[in-house]
Amino acid sequence: DIVMTQSPDSLAVSLGERATIHCKSSQSVLHSSNNKNYLGWYQQKPGQTPKLLIYWASTRESGVPDRFSGSGSGTDFTLTISSLQAEDVAVYYCQQYYVTPRTFGQGTKVEIK
Amino acid sequence: QVQLQQWGAGLLKPSETLSLTCAVYGGSLSGYYWTWIRQSPGGGLEWIGEINHSEAPDYNPSFKSRVTISFDKSKNHFSLKLISVTAADSGIYYCARGENLKQLLFVYWGQGTLVTVSS
Numbered sequence: 001d002i003v004m005t006q007s008p009d010s011l012a013v014s015l016g017e018r019a020t021i022h023c024k025s026s027q028s029v030l031h032s033s034n035n036k037n038y039l040g041w042y043q044q045k046p047g048q049t050p051k052l053l054i055y056w057a058s059t060r061e062s063g064v065p066d067r068f069s070g071s072g073s074g075t076d077f078t079l080t081i082s083s084l085q086a087e088d089v090a091v092y093y094c095q096q097y098y099v100t101p102r103t104f105g106q107g108t109k110v111e112i113k
Numbered sequence: 114q115v116q117l118q119q120w121g122a123g124l125l126k127p128s129e130t131l132s133l134t135c136a137v138y139g140g141s142l143s144g145y146y147w148t149w150i151r152q153s154p155g156g157g158l159e160w161i162g163e164i165n166h167s168e169a170p171d172y173n174p175s176f177k178s179r180v181t182i183s184f185d186k187s188k189n190h191f192s193l194k195l196i197s198v199t200a201a202d203s204g205i206y207y208c209a210r211g212e213n214l215k216q217l218l219f220v221y222w223g224q225g226t227l228v229t230v231s232s
Contacts, residue, residue, distance in 0.1 A: 001174075040218045049207060049222035050158070055215050093158055097217035101173040102148075104158040 002026050002096050006105035012113040019081040021108045023094035028074045031098065038098035041070055041079045044107075045090045053092075054079065086112060115139045119208050119223035121193075125230045131195040135208030135223050142166070142184055142191065145210050146217060149182060149193045152205040152225075161206075164191060198230045 003026040013019040029038045037057035042050040052061050054070035057077055067082045081088055089112060094105040121133035135147070149161040162172035164182045172180050181194045195202060206226045209219035 038217070040215075042219075049225060050219065052215065052218055052220050055218055061215075061220075091156060095158075095218070100160075100163070100171050101175070102160040102163075102217065104160070107156055107158075 001101055002029065002099060002103050004094055004096055004103050004105040006092075006094060006108050008108060009106070010109040010111065012111045013081075013084045014113045015086065016083050017113075019084050019088070019110055021079045021092050021094075021110070023072075023077040023079070023105050025075045025077075025096055029096045029098040030074050037073050037077070038096055039070075039072070039077050040095045040097060041068075042093045042095065043088075043090045044093065050093065081110070084110070084112070115210070115212075115221045117208050117210065117221055117223040119206075119226055121206075121226055121228075123227055123229060125198050125228065126232055127199050127230060128197055129230075131193070131198050131202065131206075131228060133193045133206055133208070133226055133228075134190050135192070137189045137191075137210075142186055142189060145212075147182075147184075147191045148209045148211075148219060150207045150209055150219065151202075152207065154204060161193065161195075198228075200230050203228060203230045 005024045007022045039057040041054040044050040058070045069080050071078050091107045091109050116138040119135040143166045146163045146165045148163040151159045164170045170182045179196045208223040210221045211218045212220045
């Protein structure tokens, strides 16, 4: 299985400041045939189902605010919230869809400082 | 707009069978990957398995000997069965589906079913 490891487990950021979450995969999720990274990011707010934010490591899902951005390639990825808003308080998960079993990171809890 | 609505028993005893169904509204079963995901009480997400339009299921080896995912096309449903449950199988179970370029991701989710395994 590909193990997805996120860091940190939690972080507290002031409103308007940047939040950065890291995700590392135990093997590359970059597919040589199309040069795409099979990596997605989800946001889960309390009491809600996860919501897809980013796919192909850096493509924002329709309707997702542009303060959310994804970057990275191969085994190292980052989700950045450029200016944290109150509604961004949530747990964020990365997920690889390169192979089955599809696997998730353990989650990063983002709170307001 | 695609909606997934799921149901099934929420309280089980050890060794019983977990059985959940997910109904699809606003779309057909054909052409997509249909997935079951479990969220543990601690919050972690675990992919249980998927079934695609060719009806070939793919299971997480962690569950493989106990799990069955199947379609009922006449009812536009797909289902999960997990036999011989233990307390470790407690959690929220979700059905989910991708879309278009995001086939292997999870865009649409059921509302979740809280399953508790306890004697």
